[in-house]
Amino acid sequence: MRDVFIIGVGQTPVGEHWDLGLRELGAVAIGQALADAGVEGVDALYVGNMLSGCVNGQENLATLLADAAGLLPAEAFKVEAACASGGAAVRAAALAVAAGVHDVVLAVGIEKMTDGVASTVAAGLATAADQDYEASHGFSFVALSALMMRRYLYEHGCSREEFAPFAVNAHKNGVGNDHAMFREPISAGDFNRSPVVASPIAVLDAAPVCDGAAAVVVCCRDRIGPLHEPVRIAAAAAATDTIALGSREDILTLGSAKRSAERCFAASGLAPGQMDLFEAHDAFTIITALSLEACGFAGRGEALRLAREGCISADGCIPLSTAGGLKARGHPVGASGTYQIVEASLQLRGRAGANQLAKARRALTQSIGGHGSIAVTHILEA
């Protein structure tokens, strides 16, 4: 297998883009990534997206974007893995290069959620769950996470208020990211007073519905040029768990996240303590906590201690969501996994602006779909 490097990144601001559709958002992110990489074309385009069929009425999305971005007649298709689609698209691009099939490939994660009303988007997001035995009974994306959070509070004897540092940290980091949807800090008091969506989850536990597209260009070693600032994909892995939450051996262990992270650490010979930052899938504060535990930063039931002790801030032992995360940058679902990789690459290149960490040599990114039924994990190295 060949080593794979990220040589270009692009991203649109995340938000409610009433004047931009799928084709415009995609073309902007793709154009930026191509310009950053200094290439005019690619061998293939892989698109990470979850909802274009049920919210936008647009399938054959990769062809649409290849056409819109002037990449015809490149190989192009969509990769769907629920909210992990953006990570999966990068994984697909890297596999093609590692295998020697292609030399230069572009992955774009994209989601255009504001074309649908709230109940349509909620029904679309619920398709990540088991349609026969969860979604058809009214279990939404947020409700399934709420069941995990309720059980976490019960088993570990803690309160929802103890999850506040995750949201406060994300919003603090969002202030310094000019692509973030939310650029205002919040306080623990704001978090505690937030209205309930699905108890015990409230608005400020949850990432927002929004639009955005992010793209990366990956290539093999001999296509790296003198002007590039290459970021190596040191390891990548995807893993799955039961689609129905109740069927899991332990609903408080994200099995897919744990196994994919373990494979990344084993393949790279690295350990959690050697990561300088972690772009976690903080769609809900409970998922942030479970991700920290799954990836080995904390033991089972101990993630809140990291939050309480300030380990997750920019000067802590494992800086989390350094560009605002899903919570504050925003969670255009099928794009979020690609945003994580774009943001981690910028940190490793020393180009993260106001949010630049003092030391950023290795980053862990993890994109999770279907409340932990699928996870795609990457370790990136400067």
Add this chain to the structure above:
Amino acid sequence: MQLPRFHRLRSAYYRLEGQLCSVCGAVQFPPRTSCAACRAGGLERHRLSGRGSVFSYSEAAQAPEGFAPPYLMALVKLEEGPVIAAQLTDVEPEEIEIGMAVEMVTRRIREMSPQGYLVYGYKFRPRIELEAEG
């Protein structure tokens, strides 16, 4: 919910019918094509008792198309072992606690489907203990 899907699921939805593995004896719900525990294929239909306890719960203030909030959702741990997702009924949110004994009832599980028929299926309510007649 699409009519063919509802037709396919009727024994699970109406009778809480799962499966019993003839090789390892595991009981599973929802039904699968093989045993989740031992991967054997010899599965028998097995109607679950419908008795269980609340493993986790949530009250939804927002809902997907076809559902009218607020409503109550739970993971229910059945006596036979499987944990299933189902709505709770005949109970107030403040009365619910983890470990509470519940039992299956058949109720309408969503508003009218887009094709104009009602979808019935299992929900769970606090268990009503009937005293044996002497």
